[in-house]
Amino acid sequence: MIRLSVNINKVATLRNSRGGNNPDLLQVAKDCERFGAQGITVHPRPDERHIRYDDVYALKDIVTTEFNIEGNCDEKKFVDLVLAVKPHQVTLVPDATDQLTSNHGWDTITHKRYLQDMVKCFKDEGIRVSLFVDPLNDMVEAAAETGTDRIELYTEAYASHYHQGIELAAAPYIQAAEMAKKVGLGINAGHDLDLKNLKYFAEHVPGLQEVSIGHALISDALYFGLENTIQMYLQRLGS
Numbered sequence: 001m002i003r004l005s006v007n008i009n010k011v012a013t014l015r016n017s018r019g020g021n022n023p024d025l026l027q028v029a030k031d032c033e034r035f036g037a038q039g040i041t042v043h044p045r046p047d048e049r050h051i052r053y054d055d056v057y058a059l060k061d062i063v064t065t066e067f068n069i070e071g072n073c074d075e076k077k078f079v080d081l082v083l084a085v086k087p088h089q090v091t092l093v094p095d096a097t098d099q100l101t102s103n104h105g106w107d108t109i110t111h112k113r114y115l116q117d118m119v120k121c122f123k124d125e126g127i128r129v130s131l132f133v134d135p136l137n138d139m140v141e142a143a144a145e146t147g148t149d150r151i152e153l154y155t156e157a158y159a160s161h162y163h164q165g166i167e168l169a170a171a172p173y174i175q176a177a178e179m180a181k182k183v184g185l186g187i188n189a190g191h192d193l194d195l196k197n198l199k200y201f202a203e204h205v206p207g208l209q210e211v212s213i214g215h216a217l218i219s220d221a222l223y224f225g226l227e228n229t230i231q232m233y234l235q236r237l238g239s
C-alpha cells in the first residue's frame with residue numbers, strides 16, 4: 001500500500017490570509033484522516049507564512065495517523081520543534097529561508113557529514129528520518145551513507161515533464177527507486193503530484209511507500225470537496 005499523507009500548508013495559508021481561524025486547520029487535519037488520508041504533513045518555514053510553530057504542537061495532540069514534519073534542519077527552531085513534538089517522521093529539506101517553495105533536493109555527497117549528525121540526532125529520539133533528494137543515483141547512494149531511513153524523491157521534474165512523455169519523465173525516478181532499494185532505503189515522494197500524474201508514478205516507481213501531496217489536492221478540493229478529493233487520490237494510489 002502506498003500511503004497518502006495530506007500536506008495541509010495551503011489550508012494554513014488560507015486561514016492566515018484573514019488572521020482568524022477559518023478554515024480551522026485542526027478540524028481539516030481530523031477530517032482528512034476521517035476521509036481516508038493515512039498521514040498529515042506540514043512544512044513549517046521560518047517566516048510562518050503558512051503552518052505556524054504552534055500549529056505543529058497542536059497537531060501533535062490530534063493527528064492519529066502518521067505525522068510527518070518537513071523542513072530545514074539548519075534552523076535551530078525547526079530542530080527544537082521536531083525534537084519536542086516527536087512526529088513519526090521528519091523529512092529534511094534543504095530550503096533557503098526565503099524560498100517560495102522547495103526547489104531542490106540535498107547534495108548528499110557534499111553534506112554527508114552534516115547529514116549524518118542530523119539524522120542521528122532525530123533517530124536517537126525514535127523519529128524516522130527521510131531526506132529530500134533529486135532522482136539521481138549518486139545522491140541516493142550517498143543518502144544511504146548518512147544513516148537515513150528513507151528518501152523523499154523530489155517530483156517536480158516528473159510533474160513538469162509529464163506532458164511531454166510520461167515514460168521519459170518517470171525514468172529517472174524508477175532508476176533512483178531501484179538504487180534506493182539496492183542500498184536499503186525506504187522511498188517517499190512528493191511535490192506537484194496531482195490527479196493526472198499520480199497513477200502512473202504509483203504504478204511504475206518500485207517500492208514507493210508514501211506520497212505527500214498538498215498544493216494540487218487542496219486546489220482540487222475547491223471543486224470536488226475534500227472527502228471526494230481524498231478518495232480520488234487514494235484511488236490513483238490503488239487503495
Ligand SMILES: CC(=O)[C@@H](O)[C@H](O)COP(=O)(O)O
Pocket residue numbers: 007009010043050070093100101102132190191214215
Ligand atoms: C518538500 C516539498 O516539496 C513540500 O513540502 C513543499 O515544499 C510544500 O511546501 P509549500 O506548501 O510551502 O510549497
Ligand SMILES: NCC(=O)COP(=O)(O)O
Pocket residue numbers: 007041043070152189190191192193212213214215216217
Ligand atoms: N513533500 C511534498 C509535499 O508535502 C507537498 O508538495 P505539494 O503537493 O504541495 O507540491
